[in-house]
Amino acid sequence: MAVEGDLVQMGALIGAGLACTGMGGAAVGVGHVVGNYLSGALRNPAAAGGQTATMFIGIAFAEALGIFSFLIALLLMYAQ
C-alpha cells in the first residue's frame, strides 16, 4: 500500500493527537479539585463561600499542565 503525502506532517499530526491525551490528566485533576471542594462544602457549608477563590486557583494550577499538552499539540500542528 503506497502512502502519499508528507510523512513528517503525518508524524507531527499523530504526535499532536498523542499530546492531547495529556489533557485527560488535567481533566482528572480539575475534577478532583472540584469534587473535594464540594464534599468539603457539603460537610461545612458555612466555610464554603470563603474558599471558592482558592478552588478556582487550584483549578487553574491543575489546568495549567493540561494547557502545556495543548500547547505542544498546537506547536506540532502549526509551528514547524
Next chain:
Amino acid sequence: MKRPIRPKIEGCNVAEHGTEEASGFNIHPMEQFEIHPLFGGDTLNWYTPSNTALWMGLAIVAVILLLVMGSRGRALVPSRTQSIAEILYGFTHSMIEDIAGKEGLKYFPIIMTLFMFILFTNVLGLWPYGFTVTSHIAVTGVLAIGVFLSVTLLGIFRNGTKFLKLFWISEAPLALRPVLAIIEIISYFVRPVSHSIRLGGNMMAGHAVIKVFAGFAGAMGLGAVAPILAITAVYGLESLVVVIQAYVFTILTCVYLNDALHPGH
C-alpha cells in the same frame, strides 16, 4: 499559531494549512478566528482597521457605557444599570482585598480594567457573527506578558533582594531548598505562558466546538434536531466558561500581585 490571514487563498495546499479542508462540513470551525481587513482589500498592515480592532473597540465602548451610565445616577436605590456596575466593582474590589490584601487595592484600576476588558471581549465573542478577540494567543499573550513584567518589576523595586525569597522556601528542609528553588524558578517563568494560553485556548476551543456542531446541523439540513440541541447546550456551557475564564485570569493576576507584594510567603 499560524493561521492564514486571508480566508480564501487560491491554490493553498493542505500541507501549509495544517488542517484538512476536505471534510463534509460546509462550515469550517476555525474560519471564525481569521482576521480580515474591515474595508476590503487583502493586505493587512499594522494600521489596517481589522475585525479584531472593531470588536476590541466595541468591547471598550460597552465597558465605558456601562460604567458611565451606571455611575451617573448615584441613586440610593440603584437602577438596573447602576446595580450591575456596582456588582462588578464590588466583586473586583473584594477579590483583590481577599487575595492580595489591603496593599493590593492600590492596583485596583488596572485589575478592574483587565477584568472588564476580558469579560466584555469574551461575552461579545459569543454573539452570532461576533469575533472573539481573546481567542488569539497574540492578544492574551500581550495581556499576560504585561501582567508578568509589571508584577516582576513591582516585586523587585518594592522588595529588592527580598523578592528572591519567593524562590527560596524557608519552610522546607535545607537539603530540599535548592531543588525547590529550581522548580519555583521554572514555574515562575512559565506563568505568562499558562496565563495566556489558558484564556486563549479555552475561548478558541469552545467557539470551535459550537462551529463543529453547526457544521453537523448544516450537513443534516432540516432534520438536525440533535445538533441544534447540542449547540444550545454547548452555548449554555460557553456562557459559563467565558465568565469563569475572565474571573480566573483576574484572580491569577491578583495571586501574582500578592507574590510581588508579600514574597516571604
